[in-house]
Amino acid sequence: MFATRNCGVDINVRLTYKVRMKLKDWRTRENLSLARMGKLVNRAHTTILRIERGEQPPDVETIRRIFEATNGEVSLHDFFSADGSPKPQSVQAAE
Numbered sequence: 001m002f003a004t005r006n007c008g009v010d011i012n013v014r015l016t017y018k019v020r021m022k023l024k025d026w027r028t029r030e031n032l033s034l035a036r037m038g039k040l041v042n043r044a045h046t047t048i049l050r051i052e053r054g055e056q057p058p059d060v061e062t063i064r065r066i067f068e069a070t071n072g073e074v075s076l077h078d079f080f081s082a083d084g085s086p087k088p089q090s091v092q093a094a095e
Helices: 023-029 034-040 045-053 060-069 089-094
Strands: none
Touching: 023 034, 023 045, 034 045, 034 060
């Protein structure tokens, strides 16, 4: 038998947790083409492809648009390391 103790946490509070996710993972899960994703964020499909491959880091406005289009599931942290350097595709895939 386990004793319970009130630790000051409301057990009725629901916490939401969003897993960090790469853009390509999110796009694939949502079954969106590069062209459709490009339209969602007002960028060319070739730009989306280069971003997904790690060939081109997204600019601030593109990151904002991706964040909004993915409801926050893809964020700045998916593209840049803590020191501000762009994450190469191989690093993103390992996380």
